[in-house]
């Protein structure tokens with residue numbers, strides 16, 4: 001599984017270690033995000049009303 005990296009300079013997604021002369025950053029996996037937190041609360045509220 002290849003990890004997509006992101007250029008912090010131009011914001012372009014790349015698989016290269018460097019972009020625009022700067023080191024790229026690894027994009028975080030969508031495992032933990034603030035949206036998940038809200039989704040969990042909505043799911044909990046929905047399940048409780050059932």
Ligand SMILES: [Zn+2]
Pocket residue numbers: 007008009010011012019020
């Ligand atoms: Zn770039």
